[in-house]
Amino acid sequence: MIAELGLAALWLAAALAGLQLVAGSLGLSTRGAVLGEAVRPVAVVQGGLALLAFACLIYVFAVTDLSVKLVALNSHSMKPLVFKIAGAWGNHEGSMLLWVTVMGLGGAFVALVEKRLPERTMLATLAGQAFVSLGFYAFLLVASNPFERLSPVPVEGNGLNPLLQDLGLAFHPPTLYLGYVGLSIAFSFAIGALVTREVGPAFAKAMRPWVLGAWIFLTMGITAGSYWAYYELGWGGWWFWDPVENASLMPWLAATALLHSCGVLAARNALRAWTIMLGVVAFSMSMIGTFLVRSGILTSVHAFAVDPQRGTFILALLAIYIGGALVLFGLRAATVTEGERFAFVSREGALVVNNVMLSAILGIVLFGTLYPLFAEAMGAKVSVGPPYFNPMSALFAVPMLVVLMVGPLLRWRRDKFARVGRSLVIPAMLVATAGIALLVAGGIALLPWLGLALSAGLGWASILPLKARNLRRTPLPIWGMVVAHFGIAVSLFGMSSESAFSIEKLVAVRAGEVTQVGPWGVKLDTVEPVAGPNWTAMEARLLVRYGVDRKVTRMLPQSRSFWAPPQQTSESALLTRWNGQLYAVLGGEAPKVAGEKQARWQLRLWWKPFAPLIWIGGLLIALGGLLALIGRVAADVRRIVAKDKIAYRREKQGR
Amino acid sequence: MATAARTPLKAKHQRLVLLIGALVVLIGAALLAAWALRNQASYxxxxxxxxxxxxxxxxxxxxxxxxxxxxxxxxxxxxxxxxxxxxxxxxxxxxxxxxxxxxxxxxxxxxxxxxxxxxxxxxxxxxxxxxxxxxxxxxxxxxxxxxxxxxxxxxx
The missing domain is CATH 2.40.50.140 (Nucleic acid-binding proteins)
Incomplete structure (x- = not known):
């Protein structure tokens, strides 16, 4: 019953999206103006219905209704409740339903609160949003119905991939989706502005909070995903340039560029066509990401669907939306008039460099991600990994980071290096000192060396915009910028330090033996079996000690065996200190050498100096975005309140 | 570019300069990517x-x-x-x-x-x-x- 209710809600939501598209487009003409009135309420109801459908899916997962095929395939009655609920989006159909739900809610939210733009632009925007939603509704209803029933009803479900049975799963996909789909709003805004030819500071100011919101979620989603991969996969790495990781990185790069060009458009009315273009590109990257991840073209823990029909369907959607938007852009871009001029040495100039470099990195990542697909079409099987991505992206990231030290200090329109030069002496010295000191210490590869040296200067330079300001009166968006840029320095330092100074030890040890990993002494105490709700495991008890005479701490890495579905995972154990993280993985029992009595266990240990800064930096970046968002929204609210007051007084005086 | 700052370019010219600059970087990135992919892709x-x-x-x-x-x-x-x-x-x-x-x-x-x-x-x-x-x-x-x-x- 609940499943049918969900399906009905989904169909109704799709029908309303159709109505929203028709009413929105007709509302643009003078004759259909009356239809335009309907668009906002329809958008709100559509969002509500999508949410209802999603709630129904969560319900059938929570009670493990095995007559629903999706539940039978992906869940199990013996699973903890939180993983039952998270399992609702840990599969293809459920995650696509989450996608349209977020998209519907985003549209509803825009319809409810966005009052700054001319009504015509809003109509075009909401029609665009409905157009995109409609494709995904069709995809759900035709090719991947989440509420399909199963007959006969199986006795037990198949269970969820153990790698996904983790709290990270509960938050990682919804966060990323909020980001992905939040960009659809920027896309719709861009379409709306192209249709009505109203591109200007007002448009940028209206679009910016949405882009910021999406970008914050993307940042958090990527940070959380990276940490999940780090501790759950037990490989000790935090970024693998895996296609699914790239699928989340590419929209982030585009959104970062969009955010900065939006700032230029809002403040200086320049970079008009470019901002629109980025709005289109950012959401296109989200869709390409979804296509890569969901079509089954790539095999990974994320590729739920290996179904050619679905791949073709998403590919067709991609062609319609990206192609359509680019055609519209091509037709209308020439009519978007030239914005304000600026000198090369100016805030705008620095932001142009930021945008071009981010786009170049985006291109590098996109090429590298798609290349194996093209190569396979030509008959060669290749994979592209860090040896390509690391140096190629650094080639553009390094100049960008150098400009990042200078850019925020420059004035809008026109400036001279001489004016800002003096405040940059200290950061430059820091870079040089760090670089030379590391060279003297020796043994560091080029990229970590660059990263460490740059992060020292960037950390200092990023807080310079606060100099000579009254800190209490500094607007929140400035704080946001400073915090986010400082976060980049922190994260960069963590990444470089992790790759430059990590120490790895791989040993087979008997109980009682001590292994040295950098400053740590690790003693294997015991290895004993333990059991969980749906797994059994061998658990090692490690007694670790930092330096010579510090206190002893316990670490409990496990090697887990799940039985539904049967699979082994290693639960790594992490020990965090202010200056880094000790990472321990338990392998299997080593084969006994002849004459040996006591068992030897494989241990993989890493000492990763300052590794947690990678994710702390990521969170700082997101926090900076949040501060900027709060500042912008608060300013808007104040402005609206003031306007209302003025209007009210005028009305009173007029009487 | 100091002279450019003093005598701002005509609007059209600035747009062109920006466009060409961006295109050069992006095409450079594409060429580099193609070259690196040939060398670095693991078969x-x-x-x-x-x-x-x-x-x-x-x-x-x-x-x-x-x-x-x-x-x-x-x-x-x-x-x-x-x-x-x-x-x-x-x-x-x-x-x-x-x-x-x-x-x-x-x-x-x-x-x-x-x-x-x-x-x-x-x-x-x-x-x-x-x-x-x-x-x-x-x-x-x-x-x-x-x-x-x-x-x-x-x-x-």
Whole structure:
């Protein structure tokens, strides 16, 4: 019953999206103006219905209704409740339903609160949003119905991939989706502005909070995903340039560029066509990401669907939306008039460099991600990994980071290096000192060396915009910028330090033996079996000690065996200190050498100096975005309140 | 550019300069990417190919095949494994230091990432084995099918 209710809600939501598209487009003409009135309420109801459908899916997962095929395939009655609920989006159909739900809610939210733009632009925007939603509704209803029933009803479900049975799963996909789909709003805004030819500071100011919101979620989603991969996969790495990781990185790069060009458009009315273009590109990257991840073209823990029909369907959607938007852009871009001029040495100039470099990195990542697909079409099987991505992206990231030290200090329109030069002496010295000191210490590869040296200067330079300001009166968006840029320095330092100074030890040890990993002494105490709700495991008890005479701490890495579905995972154990993280993985029992009595266990240990800064930096970046968002929204609210007051007084005086 | 700051360019010209600058960087990025991909992409080999035309030892490649029965040996340190990967036509000795995936057993398929040494051994940095029925490395989907066909042929 609940499943049918969900399906009905989904169909109704799709029908309303159709109505929203028709009413929105007709509302643009003078004759259909009356239809335009309907668009906002329809958008709100559509969002509500999508949410209802999603709630129904969560319900059938929570009670493990095995007559629903999706539940039978992906869940199990013996699973903890939180993983039952998270399992609702840990599969293809459920995650696509989450996608349209977020998209519907985003549209509803825009319809409810966005009052700054001319009504015509809003109509075009909401029609665009409905157009995109409609494709995904069709995809759900035709090719991947989440509420399909199963007959006969199986006795037990198949269970969820153990790698996904983790709290990270509960938050990682919804966060990323909020980001992905939040960009659809920027896309719709861009379409709306192209249709009505109203591109200007007002448009940028209206679009910016949405882009910021999406970008914050993307940042958090990527940070959380990276940490999940780090501790759950037990490989000790935090970024693998895996296609699914790239699928989340590419929209982030585009959104970062969009955010900065939006700032230029809002403040200086320049970079008009470019901002629109980025709005289109950012959401296109989200869709390409979804296509890569969901079509089954790539095999990974994320590729739920290996179904050619679905791949073709998403590919067709991609062609319609990206192609359509680019055609519209091509037709209308020439009519978007030239914005304000600026000198090369100016805030705008620095932001142009930021945008071009981010786009170049985006291109590098996109090429590298798609290349194996093209190569396979030509008959060669290749994979592209860090040896390509690391140096190629650094080639553009390094100049960008150098400009990042200078850019925020420059004035809008026109400036001279001489004016800002003096405040940059200290950061430059820091870079040089760090670089030379590391060279003297020796043994560091080029990229970590660059990263460490740059992060020292960037950390200092990023807080310079606060100099000579009254800190209490500094607007929140400035704080946001400073915090986010400082976060980049922190994260960069963590990444470089992790790759430059990590120490790895791989040993087979008997109980009682001590292994040295950098400053740590690790003693294997015991290895004993333990059991969980749906797994059994061998658990090692490690007694670790930092330096010579510090206190002893316990670490409990496990090697887990799940039985539904049967699979082994290693639960790594992490020990965090202010200056880094000790990472321990338990392998299997080593084969006994002849004459040996006591068992030897494989241990993989890493000492990763300052590794947690990678994710702390990521969170700082997101926090900076949040501060900027709060500042912008608060300013808007104040402005609206003031306007209302003025209007009210005028009305009173007029009487 | 200091002169440009003093005498601002005409609107049209500035747009053009920006556009050309951006295009140059982006096309440069594309060309660099194409060049680097040719050099850095790691190719997938089966044993008969890697024996016939071995890649240079500096190049990262992937080797996929079946772990030969009876070839798996663990060295005295307890963490280095040696085994032979074959495809019915050629055999390649592989050495790997690390914790092997749980479904890595003799007689099953494996994809090894690493480098081919001049002496004919393959030194793997990473082993990809079947995680479970649903999640199989892409190259191995075909391989196990071919393997299955071979088995069917042999048993006939």
């Amino acid at each position: 997938f080999y089966v044993p008969s190919e890697i024996v016939a035309t071995p890649p240079e030892p500096t190049r990262a490649v992937r080797l996929g095949g079946m772990v030969e029965n009876g070839s798996l040996r663990t060295a005295a340190d307890g963490v280095t494994v040696n085994f032979v990967v074959g495809d019915g036509k050629a055999r390649v000795p592989v050495t790997f230091k690390g914790i092997v995936p749980s479904l890595f057993v003799e007689g099953s398929g494996v994809v090894a990432e690493g480098r081919m040494q001049a002496d004919g051994t393959f030194v793997a940095d990473n082993l990809l084995a079947k995680h479970d029925e649903n999640y199989v490395p892409r190259e191995m989907q075909n391989m196990t099918r071919e393997q299955a066909e071979k088995v069917i042929k042999e048993t006939k």
